[in-house]
Amino acid sequence: MVVLELRDVSKAFDAVQALRAVRLGLRAGEAHGLVGENGAGKSTLVKILAGAHPADEGALLMDGRALRLAGPADARAAGIAVIYQEPTLFPDLSVAENIFMSRQPLRGLRRIDARAMRARTTELFDRLGVPMDPDRPARGLSIADQQLVEIAKALAFDARVLVMDEPTAALSGPEVERLFAVVRALCEAGSAVLFVSHRFEEIFALCERVSVMRDGRLVSTDPAAEVTVAELVRRMVGREVAEMYPKAEASKGPPLLQVRGLSRRGAFTGVSLTVHAGEIVALAGLVGAGRSEVARAVFGVDRHDEGEVLVDGRRLRNGDTAAAIAAGLALVPEDRRQQGLVMELSVARNATLARRWSLARLGLLTGGAERRAARTWGERLRVRSAGPDEAVSALSGGNQQKVVLAKWLSTEPRVLIVDEPTRGIDVGTKAEVHRLLSELAGRGVAVLMISSELPEVLGMADRVLVMHEGRLVADIPRALAGEETVMLAATGHGGAG
Amino acid sequence: MRGVVRGLSSWEAVVVIALVVVVAVGALAIEGVASPRFWRFVSLEVIPIALIALPMTLVIITGEIDLSVASVLGLTCATMGQLWVWGVTSLPLLIAAALLLGALLGAVNGLFVTGFGLPSLAVTIGTLALYRGLAYVILGDRAVADYPPEWASAAIAPIPGLTIPWMIIVVAVLAAGFGVVLHATPIGRGLYAMGNNAEAARFTGISVRRTTFWLFVATGAMSALAGVFWTLRYASARADNGNGLELAVIAAVLLGGVSIFGGRGRLAGVLAAVLLLGTLRNALQLADVPANTLTIITGSLLIVSVVGPNVVVKLRARKDRSWQRGVPWRFSPR
Ligand SMILES: Nc1ncnc2c1ncn2[C@@H]1O[C@H](COP(=O)(O)OP(=O)(O)OP(=O)(O)O)[C@@H](O)[C@H]1O
Ligand SMILES: [Mg+2]
Numbered sequence: 001m002v003v004l005e006l007r008d009v010s011k012a013f014d015a016v017q018a019l020r021a022v023r024l025g026l027r028a029g030e031a032h033g034l035v036g037e038n039g040a041g042k043s044t045l046v047k048i049l050a051g052a053h054p055a056d057e058g059a060l061l062m063d064g065r066a067l068r069l070a071g072p073a074d075a076r077a078a079g080i081a082v083i084y085q086e087p088t089l090f091p092d093l094s095v096a097e098n099i100f101m102s103r104q105p106l107r108g109l110r111r112i113d114a115r116a117m118r119a120r121t122t123e124l125f126d127r128l129g130v131p132m133d134p135d136r137p138a139r140g141l142s143i144a145d146q147q148l149v150e151i152a153k154a155l156a157f158d159a160r161v162l163v164m165d166e167p168t169a170a171l172s173g174p175e176v177e178r179l180f181a182v183v184r185a186l187c188e189a190g191s192a193v194l195f196v197s198h199r200f201e202e203i204f205a206l207c208e209r210v211s212v213m214r215d216g217r218l219v220s221t222d223p224a225a226e227v228t229v230a231e232l233v234r235r236m237v238g239r240e241v242a243e244m245y246p247k248a249e250a251s252k253g254p255p256l257l258q259v260r261g262l263s264r265r266g267a268f269t270g271v272s273l274t275v276h277a278g279e280i281v282a283l284a285g286l287v288g289a290g291r292s293e294v295a296r297a298v299f300g301v302d303r304h305d306e307g308e309v310l311v312d313g314r315r316l317r318n319g320d321t322a323a324a325i326a327a328g329l330a331l332v333p334e335d336r337r338q339q340g341l342v343m344e345l346s347v348a349r350n351a352t353l354a355r356r357w358s359l360a361r362l363g364l365l366t367g368g369a370e371r372r373a374a375r376t377w378g379e380r381l382r383v384r385s386a387g388p389d390e391a392v393s394a395l396s397g398g399n400q401q402k403v404v405l406a407k408w409l410s411t412e413p414r415v416l417i418v419d420e421p422t423r424g425i426d427v428g429t430k431a432e433v434h435r436l437l438s439e440l441a442g443r444g445v446a447v448l449m450i451s452s453e454l455p456e457v458l459g460m461a462d463r464v465l466v467m468h469e470g471r472l473v474a475d476i477p478r479a480l481a482g483e484e485t486v487m488l489a490a491t492g493h494g495g496a497g
Numbered sequence: 498m499r500g501v502v503r504g505l506s507s508w509e510a511v512v513v514i515a516l517v518v519v520v521a522v523g524a525l526a527i528e529g530v531a532s533p534r535f536w537r538f539v540s541l542e543v544i545p546i547a548l549i550a551l552p553m554t555l556v557i558i559t560g561e562i563d564l565s566v567a568s569v570l571g572l573t574c575a576t577m578g579q580l581w582v583w584g585v586t587s588l589p590l591l592i593a594a595a596l597l598l599g600a601l602l603g604a605v606n607g608l609f610v611t612g613f614g615l616p617s618l619a620v621t622i623g624t625l626a627l628y629r630g631l632a633y634v635i636l637g638d639r640a641v642a643d644y645p646p647e648w649a650s651a652a653i654a655p656i657p658g659l660t661i662p663w664m665i666i667v668v669a670v671l672a673a674g675f676g677v678v679l680h681a682t683p684i685g686r687g688l689y690a691m692g693n694n695a696e697a698a699r700f701t702g703i704s705v706r707r708t709t710f711w712l713f714v715a716t717g718a719m720s721a722l723a724g725v726f727w728t729l730r731y732a733s734a735r736a737d738n739g740n741g742l743e744l745a746v747i748a749a750v751l752l753g754g755v756s757i758f759g760g761r762g763r764l765a766g767v768l769a770a771v772l773l774l775g776t777l778r779n780a781l782q783l784a785d786v787p788a789n790t791l792t793i794i795t796g797s798l799l800i801v802s803v804v805g806p807n808v809v810v811k812l813r814a815r816k817d818r819s820w821q822r823g824v825p826w827r828f829s830p831r
Binding site: 322 | 682683697760761
């Protein structure tokens with residue numbers, strides 16, 4: 001039985017036709033996967049279901065009756081819960097307040113029942129296995145934790161239709177498993193689910209049917225059992241994708257990045273690691289293990305309390321990002337909207353911001369130089385945008401991620417730290433990003449890669465370091481690294497390696 | 498060329514057009530606006546405002562504000578007066594002392610904002626009162642007015658063959674300097690990044706605190722320079738010199754299209770707005786419009802300036818895209 005149906009829905013942003021006559025039906029008790037290249041229109045479709053964008057043409061039908069959504073409140077009233085691609089929490093409100101925003105449980109005299117709100121948040125977090133304090137403010141949450149809060153927000157009311165736009169992009173295996181358990185329970189209770197993802201193994205694990213979008217069109221819908229990944233990829237990008245993990249052997253040079261006994265109170269303790277020239281070292285672990293925190297301290301965005309960071313044998317000043325960059329360090333941060341990009345500025349400005357000094361001639365920087373530099377990297381990473389002068393805020397999530405990558409790769413770093421580098425990036429470009437990383441290592445760059453995607457970790461790394469609750473617990477060479485060993489260590493069951 | 502086209506379809510263009518209209522209407526309707534004397538007077542009026550508006554533009558673009566500028570001006574005037582009374586008669590020495598003092602007062606602002614992480618609005622409201630108070634401590638109700646008359650005539654001397662004072666050239670050179678820094682250097686790019694997203698700026702290695710500190714220092718020094726001009730022009734140092742000038746400066750910066758929230762605006766718009774406000778005020782004064790009405794008009798313009806750029810940006814965003822999309826920049830997969 002079709003619960004929610006889109007009939008020939010079209011949507012344009014000025015001259016960009018984001019959706020072209022899309023037809024899609026979501027069935028009760030069924031999870032429906034949606035895949036497509038970056039900028040194909042998936043998030044636009046999600047936002048139309050959420051009532052956040054009006055459709056230009058076409059109709060929405062719920063239980064066969066026309067559904068008019070003037071805003072997100074209408075969608076919620078109709079029983080549609082949405083997890084957006086980019087978390088949008090109120091930083092100064094608590095986690096519980098965020099989850100129950102505008103539908104707080106009330107007690108007498110319409111006062112907010114804070115205790116009930118907290119209790120229900122705790123219960124939700126238990127179901128999702130999230131160890132988070134409901135009273136803490138949303139400010140400062142990692143991107144994965146923000147995503148978990150968004151998930152809890154959508155699950156807080158029993159939705160008839162649950163729409164999820166890349167909810168797992170920053171999550172690791174166990175979190176994804178628990179989310180899927182909750183979603184499956186929802187499906188069994190008769191809800192319809194739409195699941196957008198670039199991770200095919202998740203699509204096949206959760207969904208009964210899969211649709212492919214391309215250039216704003218919905219090009220196919222099939223039962224998941226009847227299609228293969230290769231087929232989906234071909235429909236998405238219209239060509240064969242090169243090998244996903246083109247890891248080339250690189251000769252190991254001298255140690256470039258050395259971290260010794262690094263500690264930061266409340267985040268991580270006694271982290272020591274070395275990355276050699278030509279090496280790709282992965283930093284694996286569960287959400288909240290402290291991986292991003294280590295990266296930020298190494299890069300000097302956060303100060304550390306103990307220990308030291310050496311690049312090429314030279315000690316970096318604590319908390320001095322400019323010095324770190326001057327020493328040849330680059331960090332692609334996990335949160336592209338807050339940390340990676342200045343959303344109001346253009347693609348060209350963002351892509352060249354980190355190398356603005358080297359682009360300047362006689363101290364002067366022209367828009368032309370920025371546009372040219374941005375174009376080179378934009379083409380390489382297949383950034384899809386209206387032009388170098390377009391604001392990055394108008395780009396799709398994956399394309400924004402590509403701009404962050406361009407921003408840092410173009411600085412030609414000697415030590416590259418990437419935090420979830422392919423979050424939200426489609427298969428085609430992902431393979432390209434992996435090729436780039438491998439190539440950089442081949443040229444003697446030391447790469448430290450934080451990733452929650454186990455296949456990426458296993459496919460790309462020469463060595464896998466595993467963190468658990470703020471400590472490094474394992475150092476596994478490529479030959480011995482397997483799904484099981486890494487996961488055991490990440491959950492705190494592995495022996496120190 | 499593309500930059501010029503884009504520049505014209507923006508709020509700055511609105512300000513420039515308003516300026517042209519005010520000048521044209523004023524020249525036709527108000528006796529005396531067309532005369533060279535009027536323009537000499539307008540120039541003298543706007544010089545101190547322009548001097549302070551230059552660094553203020555940068556400060557507001559980074560999302561901060563400095564309300565103490567007029568008090569810095571007043572305190573430098575008072576200090577120069579006292580030094581003169583004590584027998585310092587060398588003009589270069591007096592100017593150097595003034596600029597140093599201004600930089601120092603700006604550094605105090607900067608230290609409170611960056612060192613203690615206090616909001617600049619609160620800090621500079623405090624120093625607005627503090628610096629003005631110190632000026633009164635130094636001079637009280639006295640006025641130091643026995644400077645050599647040559648100083649005044651030198652400060653306001655016209656460019657040979659014109660009536661416009663030569664100081665305008667100094668302002669123009671400084672404006673060009675600030676404009677280049679803001680719009681054509683890596684530093685300027687960093688300022689816009691800071692104003693829009695300070696966290697992303699930090700992740701890009703921009704030292705937000707250091708930059709903010711030096712901006713306040715520059716603002717202090719430029720306010721002191723305005724104070725020097727003020728002292729020389731009126732040949733008089735009083736503790737209340739330039740009282741309330743900060744509002745004229747901030748009004749001009751905002752009217753010029755700089756967003757009070759930071760991250761947006763151009764120097765050309767600010768300069769046009771300084772001229773627009775100066776011309777309007779003097780023309781209306783010439784037409785015997787009462788002072789209260791003048792205040793009302795300035796206030797209304799301030800509100801227009803906060804609302805206006807947003808509207809124009811929205812409209813432009815639409816127009817802009819359509820011509821941009823004409824030349825698609827899609828990257829073709831290889
Ligand atoms: N607010 C906006 N203004 C202008 N263009 C937009 C806006 N939002 C989306 N677009 C454009 O619409 C197209 C589709 O974007 P959408 O976000 O739906 O892609 P997506 O399939 O979700 O991609 P991704 O996998 O990267 O998340 C893109 O070309 C994008 O640039
Ligand atoms: Mg998307």
